[in-house]
Amino acid sequence: MLKIHNLKVKVKGEEILKGVSLEIPRGETHILLGPNGSGKTTLLKAIMGMGSMHTTGSILLDGEEISGLSIDERARRGVGLALQRSPAIPELTLDSLLQMIGNKFGSDGMEEKIDSLNCRYLLGRGVNENFSGGEMKRSEVLQLLVQEPKVVLVDEPESGVDLENIVVIGEALKRLLKPSVKEKKRAALIITHTGHILNYLNADKGYVLLHGRIICSGNPRDIFEAINRHGFEGCMECEKCN
Numbered sequence: 585m586l587k588i589h590n591l592k593v594k595v596k597g598e599e600i601l602k603g604v605s606l607e608i609p610r611g612e613t614h615i616l617l618g619p620n621g622s623g624k625t626t627l628l629k630a631i632m633g634m635g636s637m638h639t640t641g642s643i644l645l646d647g648e649e650i651s652g653l654s655i656d657e658r659a660r661r662g663v664g665l666a667l668q669r670s671p672a673i674p675e676l677t678l679d680s681l682l683q684m685i686g687n688k689f690g691s692d693g694m695e696e697k698i699d700s701l702n703c704r705y706l707l708g709r710g711v712n713e714n715f716s717g718g719e720m721k722r723s724e725v726l727q728l729l730v731q732e733p734k735v736v737l738v739d740e741p742e743s744g745v746d747l748e749n750i751v752v753i754g755e756a757l758k759r760l761l762k763p764s765v766k767e768k769k770r771a772a773l774i775i776t777h778t779g780h781i782l783n784y785l786n787a788d789k790g791y792v793l794l795h796g797r798i799i800c801s802g803n804p805r806d807i808f809e810a811i812n813r814h815g816f817e818g819c820m821e822c823e824k825c826n
């Protein structure tokens with residue numbers, strides 16, 4: 585469903601991604617790991633078409649090249665991103681934003697989705713305006729739930745979130761990504777440092793991004809365990825990668 589080939593990204597003349605290739609089949613959830621500054625957020629933003637960056641290589645969605653398209657066209661075609669740090673939009677209430685997303689993408693069950701992420705009391709406030717870390721993440725994931733994108737990109741859903749709210753966010757993502765038996769609708773790429781989200785999702789594959797390159801891929805739980813034990817430094821010495 586999502587196929588990235590030899591993606592290189594330059595920001596302000598500096599090469600951040602140095603030829604990333606990956607493929608996420610319909611119905612699969614892949615996990616992206618990597619130390620701070622390795623280029624994880626840059627990769628998700630490049631897929632979404634966000635920010636001023638120069639990209640080469642290809643990004644195929646259902647076989648069609650999307651890398652030249654605007655951010656809104658990519659969203660219309662089914663790419664959705666929950667950001668690591670989202671900007672505040674004080675002039676736009678969360679309620680209005682959700683209605684706009686719902687109208688555009690024809691999502692149903694809005695009220696129940698709002699309650700499932702415990703966001704009802706935030707509806708009248710400006711998007712992210714003085715939201716706490718946990719409120720911001722719940723609101724981001726709620727927007728994804730309403731958009732119901734084909735390609736679900738989530739940047740650190742657990743960062744700054746307490747344990748009870750991790751359950752709320754984990755269950756919401758599980759609901760969005762749970763492959764139904766008859767119809768596997770979505771592909772997902774999720775960035776995590778803590779790995780908590782792995783308790784809620786059936787992650788099919790994991791990647792380690794280091795200095796702008798994917799240096800390892802495989803079973804996400806095995807990779808996560810190895811990193812916990814040996815750190816990302818250990819990745820460089822791991823014989824599986826060499």
Ligand SMILES: Nc1ncnc2c1ncn2[C@@H]1O[C@H](COP(=O)(O)OP(=O)(O)OP(=O)(O)O)[C@@H](O)[C@H]1O
Binds near residue numbers: 595600619623624
């Ligand atoms: N707009 C920009 N201008 C200058 N440098 C940038 C810009 N965007 C990203 N970078 C740099 O690119 C590198 C990768 O950043 P990125 O945000 O992708 O890292 P990350 O892997 O998501 O890290 P973290 O785990 O801390 O979120 C960093 O060194 C960052 O400073």
Ligand SMILES: [Mg+2]
Binds near residue numbers: 624625626668739
């Ligand atoms: Mg990041």
